[in-house]
């Protein structure tokens with residue numbers, strides 16, 4: 001191969017790899033517009049959430065539980081609000097669920113679940129809380145987009 005050929009093939013490889021990187025970026029941003037599938041963890045979390053958490057937190061996680069939420073002060077936070085997860089790291093979420101809201105310096109109204117659930121189950125339930133947040137916010141983005149079109 002002469003010098004020219006080598007430079008040319010270098011350029012071709014460079015262009016191909018740039019194009020490949022571009023494709024990856026596009027498919028990632030595409031995925032961000034969709035809620036991830038309800039995988040095993042989210043489904044198990046849902047089962048536990050409906051049974052143990054929804055009386056206070058509501059099935060959708062909006063904080064309006066059917067039975068218990070009315071008398072609670074402070075009220076359970078809205079898990080579906082866009083800034084809910086922004087303010088809470090995974091570590092804090094897992095800590096709150098296993099040690100109760102008192103462990104993060106709030107009231108003692110959210111019970112500690114660490115003795116009821118295995119560690120794995122705490123992860124499932126936290127995953128479901130995150131899923132509820134993602135689902136609500138993808139939907140509200142879609143509504144905003146639909147609104148812009150009109």
Ligand code: HEC
Pocket residue numbers: 048049052053054055056057068072073074075076077088093096097101104106107108109110111113125126129
């Ligand atoms: C008896 C009612 C009740 C039940 C049952 C309950 N919670 Fe709560 N939860 C609350 C209340 C009230 C708060 C708000 C506490 C505060 O701000 O002081 C809260 C707050 C939280 C928070 C947010 C804490 C923060 O960062 O501000 C998380 C996460 C949470 N609960 C998860 C759960 C999960 C998961 C379950 C079920 C396994 C559950 N809760 C069951 C009443 C409840």
